[in-house]
Amino acid sequence: MHNVLVIDDDTFVLTLVRDILQTAGYGVVTVQTPSEAFNMSVDGISAILCDYNMPGMTGADVLTAMRELQNCHVPFIFLTGHEELDDILPVAIRYGAELLPKPIQPVELVRLLVKQLASVAA
Known part of the structure; x- marks a missing residue:
């Protein structure tokens, strides 16, 4: 099973994303701050x-x-x-990250995650 780390300060978004991903068969770890993410081990995390x-x-x-x-x-x-995507795009391109606009569409979230995980497996 793939485990996904979700970092968001909005508890509604965390709950929504967790529910979508768990329904799709993923393990999910949620945190509300970047510092929480940095203080945990990312071993076993398949995507963020x-x-x-x-x-x-x-x-x-x-x-x-x-x-x-x-x-x-x-x-x-x-x-x-x-x-305004001008400040997001350079870092996304540099590190191969994807962008998913809010409001989150469940099908698009799962599709993008599957695509990203497949690119690592290839």
Whole structure:
């Protein structure tokens, strides 16, 4: 089973994403802050879904820290309601991350996650 880490400061989004992913057969770990994610082991995590706009750190900061400081190279998907993509796209392209706009569409979330996980397996 693939385990997915979801980082979002909004408990409604965490619950929604957890329910979608569990229904699709994934194990899910949820945290509300980047610091919680950094304080846990990412061993056994197959992918990370992360909100872009959070207090204290952006999703771009989280992605950069995961890749460069934690040496974590699992698929990464930004969950974003952010309208201006100019600050997201450079880091997404640099690290091979995907963008999933909010409001989250369950079918699109699962499709994008399957695509990302398949690209790692290939």
